[in-house]
Amino acid sequence: MGTRPLHAVHRTVLVVDVSAFSGRPLTPQKEIRLGLYAALETAFVDNGLTWSAVDHEDRGDGVLVLVPPDVPKSRVVDGVPHALLGQLRRYNATRNEDAQIRLRMAITAGEVLYDGEGVVGDEVTLAFRLLDAEPLRDALDRSTASFALIVSDRIYADVVRPDPAMDPDSFRPVHADVKEVHERAWLHVPNGFTPPPRPEPEPKPERVRRKPPWARLGLAVLLVGAGAVDAFGARPPVEPPCPPPIQLNVLVSAEKEQVVRSLALDLEDDSGRHNAQGCKEVNALVYTGKSDRLAAEALGRGWQPGDLTLVDAAEPHVWLPDTSAEVTAVEEALRQREDVRLRRRQGVAISPVVLGASEELAGRIAPPDGEFEWRDVRRPAAVDTSSGVGMAAAAALLSGELDELDPDVPNALRELRRVTGRTTGDRPCAGDVALVGSERAVARTEGCRVLYPRKGALVLDHPFVEVERPGRPNQRRQRIVDRFLAHLLSPQAQDEFKRAGFRDLAWNTGLRWGPGVLADRPRTLPVEPDARLVRRAWETASRPRVIGVARDGSPEANLFATRVRELAGPRDRVVELPMTEGVLDAGVGQGAHLVVLTAAARIPSVPKAAGGHVRVVAVGFAEGACAASAPLHEAAQANGGPCLEIVSRNGSGATQGQEDALDVITRAAWGG
Structure with a gap:
């Protein structure tokens, strides 16, 4: 993001929105977001602008872009859409219909003010109103183009009409009638094809009836009365328009994705009751990255522009990993940075790390009390340390063999090799193959009896972490973040976590499947493994x-x-x-x-x-x-x-x- 000024400055405003985004499955949505950002970044680079030189805000199914005042508007109005069209065509040519991108795009220009809530200004509001204008939606729906563009009347008069290279005749005037906006704008669909407006329906002839004299007198009285009401201010005030909902990006581990997404939708649906107009206040985007490890490394770098593609995720405002050990590692990496910091709040659920074993294996290693020693686990199923759960599982297995996880300690690497060498890709909880994982995952796996380690289990505390940008405070988003945490801690949400297989913050479990699950709190270890060291040691030895x-x-x-x-x-x-x-x-x-x-x-x-x-x-x-x-x-x-x-x-x-x-x-x- 570019440096944000303290006072109102002139900006060219470009907003895009993906058509029919919300009705698509999650996987295509994630692919679309990656494709959209990659296409926008390339389009700006092709026009001599790095993506980091413009201010941009994620809108879930779209993006708001504010271009610096020293960039000619013609480059934004003509060059960026032209380059974007090529990028969208390349992207769509290699995707099925669910993942293809078609955009509505609006461009305005004017004074923009940066404050603690984000950005405000008449032209920003106008851009979003034009984006919702019926003529623009209609034009895109009735064409096969990759996008449809609408520009304000002023942009057309000052930028498009004087420049023959922009083909002014390819723009047609339309009337934008959205909330408080009622004005002319100009519509353009690429390839020279601009669908004509839908024909207005023929008005039905009305039967004229002669009014009796008393009716005309009554009408006059009503008109006089109406004028008096207006003159004395008795007309109901016009309700202010709803501001655009704040965007809340929530990066969550795969372990919690489904339940957190459901709770975030509840937050969206409930947001209207917090204001008098009933306006929706938040758009929540809940997603996982390619791996927890990659996400943690991106956070440790401050989430650079290239991390969008590398991690397969947008810059988060809230991070919900599986364990505080991952947070500690990122905090250490961020120690020298001033532009981003983590605010650790509290856990939202609990999961102990346990063992799943077949009845035969459980009888051998855990009679009669159901507790076992990690060193007796001879054939654990393969462990993926790129996830937070997998990292904790590896730490549990290693704890049975080593007092220290440092591979540089003499003999440690050979012991690590013995542990990692025993893992297998065979089906877990069959024969002597055991499964190491969260209590929730093990209890849900067919054939697994849940066993608890005799010395105590490592705990996944599922922390709520706010990703703060000190240079970009946003009070509206801060209120939403606080409200989201309160929502996750509410009795209703805690019951949802239990139904999903987690323990609530009082260690109560809702698990009713799979033998061996303890109703009471199991014995736990008050230790936090070093996430980076565990991953390095396990991956080195593997x-x-x-x-x-x-x-x-x-x-x-x-x-x-x-x-x-x-x-x-x-x-x-x-x-x-x-x-x-x-x-x-x-x-x-x-x-x-x-x-x-x-x-x-x-x-x-x-x-x-x-x-x-x-x-x-x-x-x-x-x-x-x-x-x-x-x-x-x-x-x-x-x-x-x-x-x-x-x-x-x-x-x-x-x-x-x-x-x-x-x-x-x-x-x-x-x-x-």
Whole structure:
């Protein structure tokens, strides 16, 4: 957004609205919003204006754009619509009917005042009234064009009519009669096709009846009386027009999307009772991004213009993540920023992180009290840490194996590998495959018995977070945000959360399905995991890797090669390589990320450079195996890895040196 002035300034005002937006399903609506913003941004860039140089406000199914006064109006009236038409055609050509965009567009110009409520001005009001004018709606409905444009009489007189390049004859005059606006405007539909106005119906002839003299006298008395009433101010005052509803963008986790959307619609429907005119005060847009992690990262950047496409979501005014751990991570990222901050209010619902298990598995790991230990979960279903629930699930699984989640702690990465390597894509709650997730999700999954961890469950506290822009205060929106929070905390909304499977703020549950759900509050852990650290650790340890192993055939090397294979999980691959001069090229050919050379005897010389990049770790089981001139040392040093010399003191059994070497290999494969 451009810097907002303190005083009224002249602006060219452009507003667009997507035709028939509200009647479409959610997924096409999200696609349309992304397409609209991308098309607008490109249209302005094509005309020498960056999107950040203009003020713009989201209107849910449309956008208000205020162009700086130093930009010629002709560029806005002629250049932007022309470029926008091309962008819309490209977009619509690759979308089905539900996701296609057709726009109503209005352009005016005049003084605009920025205040704590947003923007005000006669020309802003006029632009929105023209956007709702019946001739514009009618023209778009009866054409096949991508948009229909209406401009004010002044814009036509000052900008369009004097410039033959704008083809003034392609505009036709129409009468805009919307609320307090009753004036002439000019309509244009691209491609030279402007539908003629609908013909006025023929008036029916009226029968003329001669009025008796007393009737004419009575009419005169009434007219005199009406004038007297008007003269003394007895005529009812004209009600002021309704201002445009405030736009409230609510970014919500997928876990809560359905129930929050329903409650936001209730807020919209109820907003009219807060003013004397019964005007609708809010348009609430509730949406999820591509992932909670991407949304959190965008918030940490201050939600830059490119994040609209990257995150697949508009800039939020309210954020409803699954856990405060996500909020803490963003607050840390925003510490150095002054243009955006998070205001943490309070939670709106509660969900403990639990385990779902088949009856057979539950009988093995949780008899007889229904509580279990995380370390006993041997085959958890796959975990997606990009969501807040998934991040908490990963933290719960890791808590059973590690006191610290820092991958840089010695041996931690190998333990992480053991946990992530046990996950499976098999159906949860069947056999020994368990499901880790929110109590709500687990209880709703077929075949799952809900189990609670013996030491206490991590808690998803579902916080309400206000995204504040200190440089762009908006008192109207602030009142709506406060009202929305109060609505989510109301008894009626808390009952809705319970019906959707969450616990209310008193820990009461509405769950009546799935065995094992506790009516009382379960034991919980008063800890908040580090969201960024958990995600980094889990994703680091989960990356699929190809490891090449070359050995000289000695017992020590054979045993160590077996230990290396044990590091691999279901998505990894360990390949055997020949212990020859071409071993590194063979590893590159197999797509190896790492080559492990292990030998008890002297090996052939290995070229220092292979036909592609591959990292090497060498392990020698003889005195001098890693001497400076030894082939193992040279191969490792030339390819970014260490040479580890292990002299076995206990036959061919595992030694601390071997354990240390396995940690080094794990870090080389997954940590770097």
